[in-house]
Amino acid sequence: MSHPLFDLAGRVVLLTGSSRGLGLAMARGLAQAGARVVLNGRDPAALDAAVAALRAEGHDASAALFDVTDEAGIEAAVEAIETQTGPIAALFNNAGIQRRVPLLDLDRATWDEVMAGNLSSVFLVGRAVARRMVPRGAGKIVNVASLMSEVARPSVGAYTAAKGAVRTLTRAMCVEWAPHGLQVNAIGPGYFRTEMNRALTEDPAFDAWIRGRTPARRWGDPSELVGAAVFLASPASDFVNGQVIYVDGGILAAL
Numbered sequence: 337m338s339h340p341l342f343d344l345a346g347r348v349v350l351l352t353g354s355s356r357g358l359g360l361a362m363a364r365g366l367a368q369a370g371a372r373v374v375l376n377g378r379d380p381a382a383l384d385a386a387v388a389a390l391r392a393e394g395h396d397a398s399a400a401l402f403d404v405t406d407e408a409g410i411e412a413a414v415e416a417i418e419t420q421t422g423p424i425a426a427l428f429n430n431a432g433i434q435r436r437v438p439l440l441d442l443d444r445a446t447w448d449e450v451m452a453g454n455l456s457s458v459f460l461v462g463r464a465v466a467r468r469m470v471p472r473g474a475g476k477i478v479n480v481a482s483l484m485s486e487v488a489r490p491s492v493g494a495y496t497a498a499k500g501a502v503r504t505l506t507r508a509m510c511v512e513w514a515p516h517g518l519q520v521n522a523i524g525p526g527y528f529r530t531e532m533n534r535a536l537t538e539d540p541a542f543d544a545w546i547r548g549r550t551p552a553r554r555w556g557d558p559s560e561l562v563g564a565a566v567f568l569a570s571p572a573s574d575f576v577n578g579q580v581i582y583v584d585g586g587i588l589a590a591l
């Protein structure tokens with residue numbers, strides 16, 4: 337029996353980029369806490385497979401196929417969710433892309449792609465959902481930042497810039513929407529075993545470096561984001577605003 341402050345029964349939660357990885361793990365955990373999860377992705381097959389898997393586990397899951405960089409598609413999808421599934425109680429802006437290229441070699445098109453997928457998407461989907469939450473006087477928006485919102489490493493400069501902006505956009509959303517009853521916060525994952533990071537986890541030298549730099553001496557498992565996700569989607573966080581909760585094994589605490 338969960339504490340009533342963490343009960344998500346009946347709450348509609350939209351998670352962008354949730355066909356796999358961190359997004360799917362958070363969706364599964366939120367559904368386990370009672371939420372009616374709406375998964376999003378651009379690949380119909382992957383999205384349908386993810387929804388089917390959650391339904392097979394007994395959860396209330398549905399699909400919303402749209403590109404988080406397509407303004408018109410976002411608007412149509414959010415309207416459809418609100419009318420067909422119900423008012424969105426929580427939005428997780430989780431979708432993101434990684435392009436590992438040193439800044440000296442980075443072309444403008446790749447820079448723009450990273451900014452669109454990691455930052456503009458947070459604004460566009462956040463604005464569409466907030467336009468419906470604000471009149472209701474309630475809603476939760478959780479942006480997925482990163483340990484790269486605070487620190488940098490070579491070859492991921494565009495991603496780092498975007499994730500740093502996600503941290504401050506979270507504060508900007510907070511100051512404008514908290515007066516209307518919304519809570520806007522972020523989760524900052526450290527290094528997790530995901531498909532996006534396969535090139536890193538399978539590199540023995542990088543794997544050793546991360547284990548050495550992380551006080552917990554290991555990579556995170558996507559399921560370990562569920563606690564922070566349920567907290568930020570639930571009544572337990574009704575007076576938490578503009579914050580980033582880092583789930584990183586301690587790496588940001590360490591020199």
Ligand code: GCO
Nearest residue numbers: 434482483484492525526527
């Ligand atoms: C990298 C990784 C990192 C983290 C991500 C999680 O190439 O260093 O992709 O960016 O995995 O930031 O928050």
